Amino acid sequence: MPARKLYFESIRVGDELPALAKAPVDRVQLSRYAGASGDYNPVHVDELYAKSVGMPSVYAPGMLVMGMLGQLISDWARGGQLRRYNVRFIKMVWPGDTVVCKGRVSDRHGSGGRYFVEIDLWAENQKGELVMKGGSQIQLFYSLEDENRQRSGQSPIVVEVPRESLVVPAPQASTSEAATSSAPSAPEEEDDEDEDSDEPRTGASSKKTAPREKPAAKTASLPVAKKAKK
Amino acid sequence: MLDKNAIGRASPPTLNEVEKGAIRRFAEAIGDYNPIYYDEEYARASGYPTIVAPPTFPASFHSAADLRELLGVGIKSLLHAEQGFDYERPIFAGDRIYVSTRVSDVFERPNMSGKMDIAVIEDEGRDEEGNLVFRARRTLVVRAAKENV
Secondary structure, eight states: OOOOOOOGGGOOTTOEEEEEEOOOOOHHHHHHHHHHHTOOOGGGTOHHHHHHTTOSSOOOOHHHHHHHHHHHHHHHSTTOEEEEEEEEEOSOOOTTOOOEEEEEEEEEEEETTEEEEEEEEEEEOTTSOEEEEEEEEEEEOSSHHHHHHHHTTOOOOOOOBOOHHHHSSSOHHHHTTGGGGGOTTSOOGGGTOOOSOSOTTTTGGGGSOOOTTSOOOOTTHHHHHHHHHO | OOOGGGTTOBOOOEEEEOOHHHHHHHHHHHTOOOGGGTOHHHHHHTTOSSOBOOTTGGGGOOOSOOHHHHHTSOEEEEEEEEEEEEESSOOBTTOEEEEEEEEEEEEEEEETTEEEEEEEEEEEEEOTTOOEEEEEEEEEEEEEOSSOO
């Protein structure tokens, strides 16, 4: 039997989705994804080609990583319907990298018998560096009773639930960083606007600044950080 | 810089038939073994009419779009910067979805070495009755080849 479902009534703003650590990415997976998606861009599957255009090796397509983060949502929101899912690609994922997917409920609201939760999502590599961040909106039944009613053709349970982000004094966009103390691993690069490098063919990943709260563990990131400040 | 006239250029709708095998292979490639992507009975017991497609499955859809044609330039490289989906409903095995692609925006964004060209490409999937199924939005950093095609 399918696993238990998730209902709106049991979700609270701030709830964390159980982190999902994926198996390390390998070249076989990159080939499989190329075949399954129809994206045969050689930078993802042809080592010689990738090196010929200045990359250290093949790397994972962003959409593969977005698929992994999508699994986090689907695993958590069983019985829910995904309404919106968007991401920004921040750092490249290489063979051998382990992607860890994380998320947190940022808002919940309901009106007219339709109920939604908003999720902040992000993915990190094994060094704790942010590789992707995004968000999602999921529509849920209010409760098991609500689901049973609707499935038998009755009207939904109607509870008016205002957006909590409007009720809570801290508006999401500007002061959320101050409010993330409960989740130290939250993506802090939000305000950096460090867009994907303009030079994707010359080892773009090494140009990124590591998330600020992380110790600069990689020696490679030190000169980069300096360079970025010039 | 990219041609602003590209904005609004679109490809005609292309039929995509959603096959169970394609869903299975796509989910396997992601390493996602949720039975709703593989097992008909499990999917039905979960409240779906049949096997469901994973959220990013529209990435596997074909459209008649040739980006070089839509953007009107030869492309040296593309960097996928952002991706978004809006779903009207889940996508199921057996769906027949018509996908069309259009250039929704073209602009320049400043960066450390000057400016970079950004193209925003939107895909739209509709069923045979014309009902919207999903919209997808790609933001691409485009480096055009020196000579225009």
